[in-house]
Amino acid sequence: MSEDATSPTQPQQDRSRRAILSAGIGMAIVDMQGRWVEVNPAFERMFGHHAADLIGRASAEFVHPEDIDAVRAAFERVLKGETPALDAQHRYLHRTGAIVWAQANVAMMHDDAGLPNYLIVHLRDISSEREAGQALQALNQTLQQRLAEGAAALQAMSQQQEAFAYGVSHDLRAPLRAIDSFAALLDSKARGLLDDAGRDYLARIRAAAARMGELIDALLDLSRAGRSELKFEPVDLSLLAGWAGAELQDAEPGRAAEIDVSPGLVASGDERQLKLMLTQLLDNAWKFSRTRDRVRIEVRGERDGDRLHVRIRDHGAGFDMRYADKLFEPFQRLHGADEGGGNGIGLAIAHRIVERHGGRIHAESEPGQGSTFHLDLPAATPADPEFHPDEPAE
């Protein structure tokens, strides 16, 4: 290595020196032995030293003891030419002993012969940025803790809801069974002692008990629809709709009904829950067709990219679109019991299931013209092992 290459005299001749001296951020020139050769006023302010106290001293003296190995290694890499420039954050020491966090940019300069000559060091004081960053981190931690607390509270609430639903299932049913059963026994034992009014009262008691039993079942379904774990798999909605329709026909074998389902409507979702959803929608269509000679329900649909659109159309009573927003709210009924109105929970169950599948449901109707329920659900993807492309959706 020539005398020239290590001489600090050459940079002093550089025009850029003036630029360095007047720069707003800390700048310094370091020789190939790691000593300060020149520092600018901003650098002096950063470290609380006069240039005269710094020149000729080892730059390592001003590095925080815990960071010295890291800084040495970094300089080493630049000196060996392993990296042309360096960008790193380290701690340095102010004259008073205070820690100065600085972002260091180090670049190797070469002489005319292309040999390493000296290093230019930029040091930017980032202490306040780091403080802000730490404050942000602390805030983030607090936030995450709050979130975790919120999630735990939600979990506790969901468990409470579960315990409540369980209690409803068990504790409300048992007295209901007693009411219905002893009314039935009274009816059979004391039938001869009662007049028509008395027997009518017993029949009313039993009918009310039956309705309450159905209501409890529906509430449990609603609660389960909101909390049960969903197992996503390809689900043949055509098959499930046909099944739900057959169940309705079984429950009312004397009713003339035509349920026409297009094949191949395969969604991605939880089979048990989607069956429950279709049962509710078909039950709704069936109930509101009671004024018609025959129940007619069509289930159609098509795949649209990764979505499956399904339409369930009936030709029943229909409803006034002004009340469409109430349709999916629990306990909201648009029809009285004599018009086929149920417990007001069925469509709320269907709605909750569709929402939990990341889908959407809406209905359109006109009084006397029947209703169409539109479903938008995730479609089964061709990658799913049970996807059958040989059964194209209509």
Place this chain on the structure above:
Amino acid sequence: MMHKEILLVEDNPDDVELTRIAFTQAKIANKLVVARDGAEALDYLFARGAFADRDPAHLPSIVLLDLNLPKVDGREVLQAIRGNELTRSLPVVVLTTSVEPFDVEASYALGVNSYIQKPVDFEHFVWAVQQVGLYWLVLNHPRDGDD
């Protein structure tokens, strides 16, 4: 075999009475022994406590078990029955109000023979109890030596 008892583990007196009526209507003549909680059921089966003078080898033909019971609940009773050499193969039918999937799964995992939800409606309830009696007391052939 027809004279062996039916052990009904049930804390609700209404359900006890209804089960009794259902068996009478079904012409099932076996004596109905009622335990009001799980602890009493286990004392009876293992001839302990108030039942210390009973012959523990003389087992009921079937146990009808409610799940939600005071003191020792139905799951624990089931566990104790399956865990004892003497009662290991005793037919146990869960007869409960709950149809929570969790209860059904847990009961089968613990080795229950059947799981029946008690219907709310009286006729259905009688029908269910009759089916249980018909199957376990008439059709089912117990293991040799169990009788």
